[in-house]
Structures are given as C-alpha cells and as structure tokens.
Amino acid sequence: MALRVFNTMSGRKEEFVPIHGNRVQMFVCGPTVYDYSHLGHARTYVAYDVIAKYLRYRGYSVFYIMNITDLDDKIIRRARELGKGPLDVAREFEVEFYRDMASLGVDAVNLYARATEHIDEMIEQIEGLLEKGYAYVTETGVYYDVTKFPRYGRLSHQNPKELVVHRIEVDPTKRNPGDFALWKRSKEGEPSWDSPFGPGRPGWHIEDTAITLTYFGPQYDIHGGAIELIFPHHEAEIAQAEAYTGVSPLVKYWVHTGILYVNGEKMSKSLGNFITIRDSMKRYDKNTHRMFFVSTLYRSPMDYTDEAMREAKAKVDGIKNSYFALKSLRAGSGGRELLAALDRAREGFLESMDDDFNTPKALSHLFGLTREINRYCSKHEEVEEGIRERVLSTLEEFLSILGIEFGERVDERLLEGLLRLLVDVREGLRRERRYEEADEIRRRLKELGIVLEDTSRGTVWKVEG
Numbered sequence: 001m002a003l004r005v006f007n008t009m010s011g012r013k014e015e016f017v018p019i020h021g022n023r024v025q026m027f028v029c030g031p032t033v034y035d036y037s038h039l040g041h042a043r044t045y046v047a048y049d050v051i052a053k054y055l056r057y058r059g060y061s062v063f064y065i066m067n068i069t070d071l072d073d074k075i076i077r078r079a080r081e082l083g084k085g086p087l088d089v090a091r092e093f094e095v096e097f098y099r100d101m102a103s104l105g106v107d108a109v110n111l112y113a114r115a116t117e118h119i120d121e122m123i124e125q126i127e128g129l130l131e132k133g134y135a136y137v138t139e140t141g142v143y144y145d146v147t148k149f150p151r152y153g154r155l156s157h158q159n160p161k162e163l164v165v166h167r168i169e170v171d172p173t174k175r176n177p178g179d180f181a182l183w184k185r186s187k188e189g190e191p192s193w194d195s196p197f198g199p200g201r202p203g204w205h206i207e208d209t210a211i212t213l214t215y216f217g218p219q220y221d222i223h224g225g226a227i228e229l230i231f232p233h234h235e236a237e238i239a240q241a242e243a244y245t246g247v248s249p250l251v252k253y254w255v256h257t258g259i260l261y262v263n264g265e266k267m268s269k270s271l272g273n274f275i276t277i278r279d280s281m282k283r284y285d286k287n288t289h290r291m292f293f294v295s296t297l298y299r300s301p302m303d304y305t306d307e308a309m310r311e312a313k314a315k316v317d318g319i320k321n322s323y324f325a326l327k328s329l330r331a332g333s334g335g336r337e338l339l340a341a342l343d344r345a346r347e348g349f350l351e352s353m354d355d356d357f358n359t360p361k362a363l364s365h366l367f368g369l370t371r372e373i374n375r376y377c378s379k380h381e382e383v384e385e386g387i388r389e390r391v392l393s394t395l396e397e398f399l400s401i402l403g404i405e406f407g408e409r410v411d412e413r414l415l416e417g418l419l420r421l422l423v424d425v426r427e428g429l430r431r432e433r434r435y436e437e438a439d440e441i442r443r444r445l446k447e448l449g450i451v452l453e454d455t456s457r458g459t460v461w462k463v464e465g
C-alpha cells in the first residue's frame with residue numbers, strides 16, 4: 001500500500017510521491033530562540049522527528065532542515081530585559097534548544113540553518129521581488145503587496161478579498177493592511193545589516209524561503225510547522241517564493257501539527273500554564289514524553305495532563321515488561337503462535353503509519369503483539385531462539401521509529417542497590433554464623449563475575465575480568 005499524507009493545501013490525504021524519486025526534502029519551521037522551549041515545541045518537533053524516522057525506515061533518503069530564527073523583535077526585547085546583546089541571547093537559547101531536543105530524542109534533523117547566516121540570500125530575494133513589482137519600499141521598510149499575488153490565501157482557505165489581517169504589523173506607510181514586511185529599517189540600538197534598501201533587518205517570513213531556496217531549490221516535498229503558522233507565515237512564504245522563482249507549487253505537501261493544550265487550556269504566559277520542556281522532563285522521562293505525543297494523531301489537538309502522562313508511562317512500562325519477559329525465557333522450543341501475532345502486528349503497524357502517520361493506530365497493533373507475548377510468557381518457560389529474535393527485533397524496530405528505547409532492563413543505580421542488598425544479607429548471615437548460606441551467595445555472585453572481598457571496612461565488591 002502506498003504512503004498517504006494529509007495536505008493542508010488540498011484539505012485531504014494524498015498519495016506521497018516525492019519530487020525527486022527516492023529523495024525527500026523536508027523543511028520545518030524552527031524556534032525563535034529568545035526563551036526556553038515549551039511543550040508545544042516538544043509536540044511539534046517530536047511529530048516531525050517521527051515522520052522523518054518513518055520516511056527513512058520506508059527507504060526514503062530524507063534531507064531535513066530546520067531554521068533557527070536568531071533575529072527577531074522578541075529576541076531584541078528579551079535582550080533589553082536581560083541587558084545583553086541580541087545575538088548573545090540568541091546563541092544562548094539556541095544551545096538550550098538543542099539540549100531540550102536531545103533530551104527528547106529528537107535527532108532526525110540534518111541541518112539547523114540560522115537566519116543570520118542567510119541574510120545575503122534574503123536581500124537577493126527582496127531585490128527580485130522589488131524588480132518584479134511584488135514589493136515596494138517605504139520609509140519604514142520593504143513590504144510585499146499581497147494584492148499582486150492572486151493565490152494569496154489559498155493555503156489558509158481564505159478569500160483574498162476578505163483576508164484576516166490581525167497578527168500582521170500595523171504600519172501607516174503600507175499600501176494594504178495585509179501587506180507584510182520583507183525588510184525593516186532598524187531603530188537605534190537594534191541589530192542591523194546593510195542593504196540596497198537601507199540598513200535594517202529582514203522580516204520573519206523571508207528567512208524560510210531564503211533558506212529552502214538555497215538548499216532545495218524552487219520546489220520541495222514537505223513543509224511542516226505548527227497549525228498556527230499557516231497564516232500569515234506559510235501563506236507569506238508561498239507568495240514570496242513563487243513570485244520570486246515563477247515556479248509553483250513551492251511545496252508539494254503542507255503538513256501541520258495540532259495544538260497542545262495544558263489541562264484543557266491553551267498554553268500562554270499570561271495564564272501561567274506555560275510549561276517548559278526541561279520542567280516536564282524533571283517529572284517524566286524521554287520515553288514517557290514520546291509515548292504521550294504519539295498516542296494522538298499529530299494533527300489532532302491534544303491535552304497535557306498528569307493523568308495522560310501517567311497513562312503514557314504505564315504504556316511504556318507495559319511494553320518494556322513484555323519485551324523483557326520474552327527476553328528472559330529459556331532458549332528451547334515453542335513460540336510458533338507468536339509468529340502469527342507478529343505478522344498481524346507488522347502489517348497493522350505499517351498500514352497505520354502509511355495512513356498519514358497514524359501513530360495511535362500503529363500503537364494499538366504494537367499492543368496487540370505485547371498482549372500475545374504476555375499470554376505466551378504466562379504459560380511457557382522456554383521459546384525457540386529464532387522466534388524470540390524475530391519478535392524482539394520487530395518490537396525494537398517499531399519503537400525506534402517512535403523514538404522509544406529501553407536500553408537495559410535495570411539501570412546502574414538499581415544494580416548497585418541490589419548488590420548492596422545482597423552484601424548486607426550475606427553479612428547478616430555471617431553474624432548469625434550461617435556460613436554455608438553466606439558462602440553460597442559469594443559463590444553464586446562469583447559465577448556472575450562479581451567478587452566479594454571482606455575487608456576491615458566491611459565487604460566490598462568488584463567486577464572481575
């Protein structure tokens with residue numbers, strides 16, 4: 001079956017056919033680095049991480065770019081508050097962003113492209129738009145005349161004559177209220193670059209088109225971002241790029257992630273329910289976060305609550321227990337019944353992922369498999385080695401697409417604690433002069449490569465070999 005993707009432009013699922021055969025060019029709007037990233041970012045970037053991982057799993061060669069908005073009004077404001085330079089603030093929070101992404105296991109991006117490193121390309125595009133008559137210069141900057149681009153409004157499914165103009169800067173020098181800035185004249189003390197239209201800095205929308213045109217050319221496969229970026233940001237990108245290159249469409253598949261609510265409310269600083277990724281990571285680990293995000297379709301709204309996070313953790317624990325239950329069975333015979341369940345799960349999982357990356361449905365097939373594993377392990381003590389291998393590697397394969405990984409069943413801290421417990425039990429036995437039992441513990445541990453030494457400070461242990 002073919003992979004199908006929901007395209008915001010057409011409002012329906014479409015068969016996924018990349019422009020250049022097996023190569024997929026994918027761009028996702030990155031963060032404006034003026035503060036710590038929040039759970040809304042986490043949801044969006046985990047979603048595209050899973051999409052990129054799945055496309056690669058399906059054999060596509062994915063070139064995934066994310067921009068870093070390191071010049072913006074918000075950064076300038078924040079820098080004033082902190083008494084620092086805007087670029088210093090941007091670099092600082094860019095590093096924090098990478099840290100947050102690493103903590104979430106978001107590692108599918110090939111290139112993070114900074115806006116400030118593509119100013120020349122932006123100036124070139126603005127010059128082109130001026131030449132072609134799509135843009136005009138005023139004393140406050142350069143603006144895009146949206147009435148010159150008939151397709152403006154198509155992505156957000158708006159009538160160009162009745163465009164919503166809120167969220168677009170008010171400026172008395174503009175021709176139309178919906179016109180957006182391509183270049184802003186810098187005010188005193190703001191970062192500024194020289195240009196043919198005076199010293200200033202680029203508008204936000206031109207960043208993405210300059211970056212994608214540089215690396216992908218005039219057309220590419222997937223553009224992602226949160227749903228609230230459709231208008232005016234993505235609409236503006238289309239208007240800029242298509243007017244500049246004359247090639248349409250700029251993007252073959254527009255893919256948008258849904259809103260993340262916190263306890264039923266939209267996250268906002270004024271409501272005080274703004275949760276940063278690092279705060280949430282203090283309470284729940286990477287696997288729990290990823291399980292929470294993939295439990296809902298990427299483009300549906302979802303709600304972050306303690307209950308939902310606890311449920312996600314229980315799901316991860318459930319899979320982990322099944323995985324290790326099968327892993328710890330004795331090698332022997334049996335397990336044929338697992339193969340039928342494995343085939344069903346694989347088919348269901350891939351079919352669901354092919355259906356617009358439907359992770360909740362894919363998960364239900366994964367749980368179908370773990371239920372079978374549990375049933376088998378409760379009734380049997382051994383399993384055929386080849387069958388175990390196949391089942392476990394398939395589970396690992398699916399989990400790695402979702403970005404969930406177990407590592408070892410017990411972590412180091414737990415292992416240390418268990419050894420301490422055994423040593424204490426053995427010392428207790430020795431105090432009671434039950435030397436035979438105490439020696440049995442020492443002997444069994446030695447078999448595992450752990451040597452106990454009785455010293456004047458008590459018993460210590462070391463790993464042999």
Ligand SMILES: [Zn+2]
Pocket residue numbers: 028029030208225233
């Ligand atoms: Zn963007």
